[in-house]
Amino acid sequence: MKNLFIRLCWVLALGFVLAPLARAQDLGAIKQRMEARIPALDALKNGGAVGETNQGLVEVRAAQGNAAAVVAAENADRLGVYEVIARKTGSTVAAVGSARAKQIAAGSKAGVWVQKEDGTWAKK
Numbered sequence: 001m002k003n004l005f006i007r008l009c010w011v012l013a014l015g016f017v018l019a020p021l022a023r024a025q026d027l028g029a030i031k032q033r034m035e036a037r038i039p040a041l042d043a044l045k046n047g048g049a050v051g052e053t054n055q056g057l058v059e060v061r062a063a064q065g066n067a068a069a070v071v072a073a074e075n076a077d078r079l080g081v082y083e084v085i086a087r088k089t090g091s092t093v094a095a096v097g098s099a100r101a102k103q104i105a106a107g108s109k110a111g112v113w114v115q116k117e118d119g120t121w122a123k124k
Contacts, residue, residue: 037077041058045109045113048113051115052105052112054119055094056096056101056104058071
């Protein structure tokens, strides 16, 4: 029983040591996926098929090609990043997403659909 307890303590300790490393590697993989997705996402936004929400996510506005798959992958990665930031800052994923939405909207090109804070959509 004592050996089992000691092994369990070692496993937990190792988990606490390796978890930040795994998150860092995950963030690197997320960054690569997001960078690779930029051309497809920009094309969809420029074509009006996808817009930026007030939650820091993207949303399909008009079905077009692989828009749904691109949006699903992008949102999954964005939420992963927001979760890490929220943990580090003691915030929530929703608050991080909302703050990021404002940055994204400000930096979006003219003609891109952007969701306002009240939930209405407008072209920038």
